[in-house]
Amino acid sequence: MKIVSWNVNSVRARIINVLDYIHLEKPDVLLLQEIKTENINFPTDEFKKLGYESYIFGQKSYNGVAFISKIKIDNIKLDFIKDDLKQSRIICGDITLNKKKIKLINIYVPNGNPVNTDKYEYKIKWLKKFLKSIKKTILIEKNIIIAGDFNIIPEEIDVHDHEAYLNDALFKIEIRKIFRELLNYGFKDIYRLINRAKQEYTFWDYMAGSWQKNYGLRIDHFLSSDNLLENIKSININKKPRSKTKPSDHTPIEIEII
DNA sequence: ATGGCTGAGCTACTCAGA
Numbered sequence A: 001m002k003i004v005s006w007n008v009n010s011v012r013a014r015i016i017n018v019l020d021y022i023h024l025e026k027p028d029v030l031l032l033q034e035i036k037t038e039n040i041n042f043p044t045d046e047f048k049k050l051g052y053e054s055y056i057f058g059q060k061s062y063n064g065v066a067f068i069s070k071i072k073i074d075n076i077k078l079d080f081i082k083d084d085l086k087q088s089r090i091i092c093g094d095i096t097l098n099k100k101k102i103k104l105i106n107i108y109v110p111n112g113n114p115v116n117t118d119k120y121e122y123k124i125k126w127l128k129k130f131l132k133s134i135k136k137t138i139l140i141e142k143n144i145i146i147a148g149d150f151n152i153i154p155e156e157i158d159v160h161d162h163e164a165y166l167n168d169a170l171f172k173i174e175i176r177k178i179f180r181e182l183l184n185y186g187f188k189d190i191y192r193l194i195n196r197a198k199q200e201y202t203f204w205d206y207m208a209g210s211w212q213k214n215y216g217l218r219i220d221h222f223l224s225s226d227n228l229l230e231n232i233k234s235i236n237i238n239k240k241p242r243s244k245t246k247p248s249d250h251t252p253i254e255i256e257i258i
Numbered sequence B: 001a002t003g004g005c006t007g008a009g010c011t012a013c014t015c016a017g018a
Helices: A015-025 A044-049 A118-137 A173-184 A190-194 A207-213 A226-231
Strands: A002-007 A029-033 A053-057 A065-069 A074-077 A090-097 A100-108 A144-149 A187-189 A220-225 A232-237 A253-257
Touching (some): A002 A015, A002 A100, A015 A044, A187 A226
Antiparallel strands (some): A090 A100
């Protein structure tokens, strides 16, 4: 089974690229972030035509997350944390694979820039609430996948110029510590587990030819709870959608799970 | 050192992204 996470930067502006991607890669479950639309305007019918059901947590203009899936997703939850700003940033649901229940947690973490503002404080608070809620969840759920746009660069290798990002909300020590704490609860960063020294990115800024120069960041992640690791067959950052016309600034990450 | 792109809402321009 193929599960994919993709920050599409507006599902409506990206609809052609997303449909093309689905035709080509045939994901079983697609986790979308930054859909930038209310539920009512989500292109549910276009995905339905391809055999996908939509599970949407949208809002007007900004943010928004969704699952589109060929298989049934049960127990959809939108209140994994109480968001201080009431932004739509987490959708959870359960899938079943070989009689095993797997909880999927699809997240879009606040960006947090500029630092020394309420935006950064919001990110910190948001992440601390998230960790608290994960800590509760692991007591009752064995198989958990957390995926999405974390807006966190885990290590120096995950950014083209790490010195330039030292005081950035994506790379500050305080933020990276929270990511490590999350891993310490019993999760692995699947990409880094499988690719120990590989330098690849999931995001390239639209500006200043970042894509052409490969000035990127690895900020989209798949975390697996430790006892699910034996089921993870592979992970791939698929750069093709980033090279198309009218691309998202993020590209999909794909896992194969058996 | 920033915001050179991009999108939403809207129709002139601001806000947000990373």
